[in-house]
Amino acid sequence: MTDLEALVALNLLPKIGPVRVRRLLEYFGTPAAILGAPKDKLVRVDGIGEETGSILHRWQDHADPVAEIAESKQRGISIVTQQDPDYPSPLLEAYDPPLLLYVWGKVEDRDRHAIGIVGSRRATPYGRNVTKKLSFQLAGAGFTIVSGLARGIDTTAHEGALAAQGRTIAVIGSGLAKLYPPENLGLAEKIADGNGAVVSEFPLQTPPDRQTFPMRNRIVAAWSKAVLVTECPSRSGSLITANLASEYGKTIYAVPGSIDSPMSMGCHELIRDGATLIFDGGQILDDLGGLQFTPAGKPAAAPAADLPPLSEEEAKVFAMVGHDDQPVDRIIDASGLPAPVVTATLMKLEMKRLVRCLPGFRYSLRS
Missing domain, CATH: 3.40.50.450 (Rossmann fold)
Structure with a gap:
């Protein structure tokens, strides 16, 4: 049995939950070892009583992990465990992070x-x-x-x-x-x-x-x-x-x-x-604090490397805005884009905290 199959099986069982599974893993080491453990050892784990121990010992009466994984693939759904790089890192800071996620x-x-x-x-x-x-x-x-x-x-x-x-x-x-x-x-x-x-x-x-x-x-x-x-x-x-x-x-x-x-x-x-x-x-x-975005085609700074690039229009307009105040007419002329496109794009860049709007329809980069 693979670790994924064992984790899916544990997630299918009633009255278990991520906190109890964490305690079981601390005791037995691997998901498969939990499912293969005798009942007398299972009930020694903190929080695992007779009822839960019986469910774990007879887990095959409650769970078919192979069928669950097959149905997930058929539906185009991924199963992500805490050990996978795609597991959302903020959840790991919770007291009881989900054992796995269907995505x-x-x-x-x-x-x-x-x-x-x-x-x-x-x-x-x-x-x-x-x-x-x-x-x-x-x-x-x-x-x-x-x-x-x-x-x-x-x-x-x-x-x-x-x-x-x-x-x-x-x-x-x-x-x-x-x-x-x-x-x-x-x-x-x-x-x-x-x-x-x-x-x-x-x-x-x-x-x-x-x-x-x-x-x-x-x-x-x-x-x-x-x-x-x-x-x-x-x-x-x-x-x-x-x-x-x-x-x-x-x-x-x-x-x-x-x-x-x-x-x-x-x-x-x-x-x-x-x-x-x-x-x-x-x-x-x-x-x-605003997020840092990187214009398409330019090297990304470390904080922005994991964030999406600007669209082609956003990158083009962004490149026309300097640290000195730029009137919107000059930005329009320099970008070569239609005026309505430039003004709408400047609003998007302002919301992304990349540029700031100054009196007199002038723009500059945020420092």
């Missing part, structure tokens, strides 16, 4: 520069508009947007990132073969088709339930550099995500709403308790 699409190293955006499933038009604006701004500036593919705010967060031609990660609370909600299958396909990934720690055929969603929330919290709550009531799973992120030492941002709106009460409570009030993506970028 539809591709997780890239640059996705560690992530911001979680969460909120209510019953989003108002205000909440959706704010979320799309902020997600668009942050994804356009190079951050990967992490959310849960749920109805409402999550859906809008992913859509905003896609509209900015940025990256987004959807962490779902079910198996990938039981994608929930089903009406978001089209959105999931767009994400997986070169714009990010849909991921789950649950076996393929796992349906969603009340336990899987809080487990999903801890992944969003651990993966993200910061978590932004754009709209939610007082009792909301989004507050669970924010609290988990706070325990991980992440910054929490919240968007205010009307004091009469029950759909913003959760955000107001977060702000009262110390979350940073946000109404524009630029505030988060100033707080966290």
Whole structure:
């Protein structure tokens, strides 16, 4: 049995979980050794009682890892373990990182520069508009947007990132073969088709339930550099995500709403308790620091080596902007691009914290 097969088998077993598996690995050394251990040795491990020991000893009654791996390949889904280079490094800092991840699409190293955006499933038009604006701004500036593919705010967060031609990660609370909600299958396909990934720690055929969603929330919290709550009531799973992120030492941002709106009460409570009030993506970028991008065709500095190059138009306009103030007309003439293209591109470069706009429609590079 390979290590992958053994890990998949352990992940398929009920009532085990990543914390118990970690203890088992510390005791037995390898995943295969766990599955081959006698029951009397299994129950010696801290947290492994008679019931769990019996499940592990008779694991073949509960799991068929070969069939699970074969179905994953058939569906075009990768299984990534903690030992794989593609495993998201921020998750390894969590107390209970997922034993493995099912990945539809591709997780890239640059996705560690992530911001979680969460909120209510019953989003108002205000909440959706704010979320799309902020997600668009942050994804356009190079951050990967992490959310849960749920109805409402999550859906809008992913859509905003896609509209900015940025990256987004959807962490779902079910198996990938039981994608929930089903009406978001089209959105999931767009994400997986070169714009990010849909991921789950649950076996393929796992349906969603009340336990899987809080487990999903801890992944969003651990993966993200910061978590932004754009709209939610007082009792909301989004507050669970924010609290988990706070325990991980992440910054929490919240968007205010009307004091009469029950759909913003959760955000107001977060702000009262110390979350940073946000109404524009630029505030988060100033707080966290902009990402460094490299114009296409130029050598990358070390901090930027893992980040995507600028588009051809962005690189061309960026090259025309110097440290001295440049009037926009001069940039247009020097680039040879149409004026509307240049002005739109300058806005993108400004959001990426590469240039700054000065009075009189003049631009310069950020120092």
